[in-house]
Amino acid sequence: MTWTDFAGLVPVLILLGGAILILMAGAYRPHYRLFILAGISIALTACGVAVFSTSAVKEVSGIFRCGPYADFFMALWSLLGALTLGISFRYGEERKFAPGEYVALVLFSCVGMSFLSMASSLVGFFLGLEMISLNFYILTVFHRQSPEAPEAGMKYLLLGAVATGFLAFGIALIFAATGTLKLPEAMSGMVAGGQIVPLGLLAIAMFLVGVGFKLSLFPFHFWTPDVYQGAPAPVTGLLASGSKGAVWAAMVPLGAGLAGGLAEIVPLLKALALLTLATGVLCALVQDNIKRLLAFSSVSHMGYVLIAFLSGGLTGERAVIFYLVTYSIVVLGSFGVLACLSTPLGEPRALSDFKGLAYRSPFLAAALTIFLFSLAGIPLTAGFIGKFHIFYSAVRAGHTWMAIAGVIASLISMGYYLRLVFLVFQPRTDSPSPLAVCQPPGNIAVAFCSVLTLVIGIFPAPLLKFVAAILSP
Amino acid sequence: MNVPFSHLLIIAFLLFLMGLASILVRRNVIRVLIGVEIMLNAAGLVLVGSSALWNKVDGQLFAVFLMAIEAAEVALALALVIYLRRRKGTLNINAFNEMRG
Amino acid sequence: MRPEFISLIPLLPLGGALINILFGGRLSRRVSTGLAVVSVALAAFMVVAFWSYAAGGGTRVELYTWIEASGLRVPLVLLFDSLSASMALMVTGVSTLIHIYCLGYMSREKDYVRFFVLLNLFVFAMLVIVLAGDLLVLFLGWEGVGFCSYALIGFWYREGRNADAGQKAFVMTRAADVFLLIAMLWLFRIFGTFSIPDIMARTELIPAAAATPLVLLLLAGACGKSAQFPFMSWLPDAMAGPTPVSALIHAATMVTAGVYLLCRLFPLVMLSAQGMAAIALVGILTAGYAALCALAQDEIKRVLAYSTMSQVGYMFVALGAGTLSGAMFHLYTHAFFKSLLFLGAGCIVLLGGENNIFRMDRAARRNPLVFGTFLVGSLALAGAPLTSGFFSKDGILTTVFSRGSGLYELVWVLGSLTAFVTALYTFRLLYLVFGGKEKTRGEIPTLSFSMAVVLPFLAVAALFGGVINLPAIFGGNETLRHFLEGPDVIQGFVAHREEIILTALAVAVFAIGWLAAYGLFRRESALRDNMASRFFRSGFYIDQLLETLFQRPFRTLARFWDRATERQLFDGFFSGLGNMTFGGAKIVRRMQTGRLSTYLGSFAWGLLFLASFFLCCALGG
């Protein structure tokens, strides 16, 4: 490892160093607002550096790769970190979050996401994933007085640990089968004569269980609603957007490495995608709690991404990355709205709490509407372009039935997204709403997300071009 | 190397399944965590063994990382156990079922 | 005058109507009603003024292109030839008189603007039918008179029955219009145009097989407006409208539109012998049916309505027998005497205070004008010798007789019998209305001048109308026939002696009818309410039949569609899908138990699923 190697990791190092500094400073002079602002500026600095960095090296220590792909995701996750801190501004203060730890943990998890996305070896993959997980175990229970926190924390930790066990065993088997942990080779090594070797199949099964847990694919999705419900809204936002997005970002090269062998597991992935989609939309349809609804919706969205993923090819990869970028922004934004609407007494729970929101906080209502439209895939939002690409990749790969399944799922999903939108616009006649009125600091992040959602929805060309560029080195 | 690799794999599998079984059967948080540790150890075994098979150091390296992460996880888990015990007074995993549906 | 001004004939009444629509409420009563009358009178004057244009092949006036699309061009074209000119003259003339009558009749009506607007609109639409040189333009008028008839029958809309009667008239005529429209579309398919002269000039283009169906379709269309079998039952109900309306629309003009239509398209009709036989048959059946029904009616207007139906039946018979001029002749004479009868009936009802001939006050007989003119009209209707009705009806029967063949002989026999029944019911009406005891009642209203003044004019026309087509046997030269110059070509030969016998027979039928009526109906006590009279009075229960056959099933099915197919089948199916989704959702939701052991178990199940999948692949592949 040389100094030039570090050059590729500068953004991550900024995050890391900043996080450590804040953690230490928190032990002496905790000041919530200051720390949050410091965290935001650290994250934004990292983001800026990532955007403008041009690393000379291709790989660091044989674990992380550098280049536009890595830079892009470092920038994205740093940005998400900054946004998460933004929406926690009032939320955490009201709940007396320990500032040093909170900011540091958020930044650490961004580091984890960055590592995961830039992993060029299964070691990096595992390290990144665990780094995210460990941070989120803590962040989930960060609001210790919350009645749901213990349950959510325990469920997440135990299930996460078991998933780690599967993942580790899977990686070990991959290593056993191929003798390497380097990414393209490890995957392509399992394919012999166009077929995956038996040990490889077992390895992939184990691996899929582990990854499926992180991505909340069926049947490993059970933790999702419970943890989403129990964790603080900003944390849930980051969990739903960044942690999943980073796993997908890491999966894309994996899938590409598997190349011909991918065809063999495509039927399995199709079945998983269908089941995931079905479970997500059906359960979301009958939810009455907004966070659980978003959780199941996130499950269904993972089904969509899986469709694009299994479709493969450049189109599929482009669809996956575009979708995860837009989805991250949207989902973080919607949890940002929830955070903004939280009072010291609690977060928004029942859907009926949202009734009449449009007339009390028009701005948040508009933002929420945009996010919900985007999740539903209604045009002029980023979600539509994302969904368009997913269906396009499916049709292109000949998986027309998957596209039709996606269409049906989208149709059912209108049921819950639009129900919420309607509630927002319906005049409230009965009791006063328990939701907070709109307050500025968090709004900036939410506004940013909503504007970005619209801009990408109307002018997706730059982002599409960029995604295409980072995929073809 | 006297032990054939397949034996090692079988042992590791058995170990993994034992861990899995203890996860499935046990109702106490700590015991479940022990099951997880067993699973991770199975992974470690495979890593070290195949490292020897392929004559590469990567596997051993990974095993070291694994141990580190295990340690971190356990530390967190024990902290959580204390927290749970304080809040709920029980460590039975099925006592935590308020969020469902 | 330039021929373009022919368009003023229909446009004048339209203008009168439009001015009254827009400003009627603000004008004084005198101005607005005067406008209505003057516009129609002017139209009548215009017809006379343009009379010379009708000579020869007539004049075609194209106003503008109404509709032009690819493959279809409909100019708004008027055809002013002998047929249309004479019809227009009759329509405008009778309309003018009736408009004048209405001035008095409607003098106490508050909603007179609407009345005169509709009346003017009706005249406009009727003139459009008459003058149309294009089938689609004709249809414009055709539907227009239908609407005016609807609105005028239900003029006193507060009474639900009146509105229902109007609705019935509209619906039944519309049902017949379906056939007319199909016929028109078919002609368009054959000729590529709706233009009447163009079509008539090239009737040879019509395939032989198409001629009969086309004529039958046209017949069905004509039957609707002319209240012929099977579309006749709306006419008696239409008497719910004001009496002048009945006189104008349901006696003189609109109901004869069907006859006029067939005359207009006579070259086409002549292509099919079967079609003509069907026309004659429909005509004679309706004539006989209506005459029988008229025999048992107890409302003066209903008697006249059935008699109208019966007389129009004669016109159909004439057409079926192939004499256009005979049909038109009867059309004109009928227009005179029937409008006279209706207007007289209007006076009688006004004086008698009651529409029912059994209950009404016989005050009318003390009014010599009403009595005299009504008597003249009745005589003409009954076919008293030397009245207009005598000549026209006799002419028709003679022509039918001359056709000779089996069917026409039957028609002739039935026609003569019907003539007998006609005389019978006419004199029944006379006896019942003017005979019997006079009830005492308070003050008898006086007839206004405008009502009284038109009666003599019409009476003269009814009495001497025969001169327009006096047959040679009476020293005439069949002026109308020569004027129409129509394709009135089917001329069975009738020997002079036979003709005298036929004429004598007609006189005899009239006389027997009178005598029979004298015997039967001179005394009120002779009236019996038996099954036959109930049967006739109800019009052979045709309304009940229609109700059972069409209306009730239609309504039942409408309800069925709404309740069963809409709500249960379609809605049920789609909400079933929705419920299925929700049901599935509730089942899937149950997996989310909230218990960690379930969640942990899912790892094992998932692994099992993946492993077995791979195992299957490995074994299968």
Place this chain on the structure above:
Amino acid sequence: MNELTFYPLLSLLIAIPLGGAFLCVLSRRSSGLCRWLALLSSGAVLVLAGSLFRLPDQTGWLLREDYAWIDTLGARFTLGLDGVSLLMVLLTALLIVMAVLVSWRTISEKTALYFSLLLALEAGLMGVFLALDLFLFYICWEIMLIPAVILIVVWGEEGSLPAVFKFIFFTIGGSLLMLLSIISLYYLHGEQTGVFSFSLEALRLTKLSGSLELWIYLGFLLAFAVKIPLVPLHIWLPDTYCKAPTAITLLLSGVLAKTGIYGLYRFAFQLCPEAAAKSFAWLSIVALVTVFYAAWTAFGQSDIKRLLAYSSVSHLGFIVFGLSVSNRTAMEGSFLQMFSHGITMGAFFALTAMIEERIGDTRMERLGGLWGRAPLWSFFFLVVALSSLGLPGLNNFVGEILILAGAFQSLPWLGAVAVPSILLAALYILRLVRHVLWGVSPAGLIWTDVGRREIFILVPFLILMVWVGCWPQTFLDPLQQVAGLPFFEGAVALKGGVLP
């Protein structure tokens, strides 16, 4: 060139309402200002749309605009105006103005949101009628739904949610399938030519195998058939029409339904001409079933809005029938009829809105004898009713006769079967008139005749009805410049697709 063609008029047609909507949101403190803003901007669009009639005759597109948009996808912001879209644009512009006027007084709360949504709806509709790029079309197609449903949910009757969801599921279900068709077409075209594009002109050159074309066509067909709607996909419609605020019902039946027919012609038929030609036999039968079934069901209704909803379905079925008999006369008749139907239905629902404003609901048994109470209102009602039952001289007749004549030319039997629809229309319309205008008013009915604003709404409708009925040439002439028709006819003829 005309000076009119110099400016980006088509974009303005979309931009003006959007700008108006934005201004409405900005001025949400004053509801009066919002109303006037909405009226002004929709009026400006109307003036602009009317001025488009002055465009010079030329073949192909009367106007066309093309801007780069999403170049990575090949989607462009392409707008085009031909005769059909001209009529539709005019209709939309007119009915939006009317909707603004109709809701002038009934909407007293949340005025800004209401009018901005209304204007957003107008922008979406304009986009649908003008888009020549399938991506753009799809976006407008879906986006116009959003303001409509929010308007229904917030200002509709109590308990409108189930109806709205039915509406959403049907329409979005259909349009998502259409999205798949668009994607497939886009992909196939890209594979064949190497040029990825959503342009209508480009995509219709795609070579498709028979079965594939059929599937793609079905996707389009379903989306449009739901919107029109054809039986049995109409099931969302009566409830939605009843629950929506009447101004929106006016738009739903006046304009939104037309988007389906327009799409059918502009996209489904032209992109898959052979499949379309094959489908004509079925389509025309389904259309006829729609005509009769809906008319018959309308007869059994007791609520005016519901009756009109079914009547609208029936008339729309007739328009589809005209499109599916593969005859140019009938096709032009259908286009004209789309316009006429919009006028008639617009007027009908404007009148219904006045009923609702006065007595709060639209059940027929609450009405009766209105001619005596409000002759002026009743006069308008009667004329509109007559127009609806196809009285010659009023607007609907012209389109109907063109459709019938054309249908009879190519398919005499089917044409003959279609004719009795005029009887059914008379049946339910006369029943409606009987219950509303004639008879005796029920006790306690308080009714004032139309005011100045209402006359201002109704008179343009009346003028247009007579105009179309007596001088239809104004509206038929632009239809000579129907873009894409020659192509479509050529493809159909090539396949021998003209039906026996």
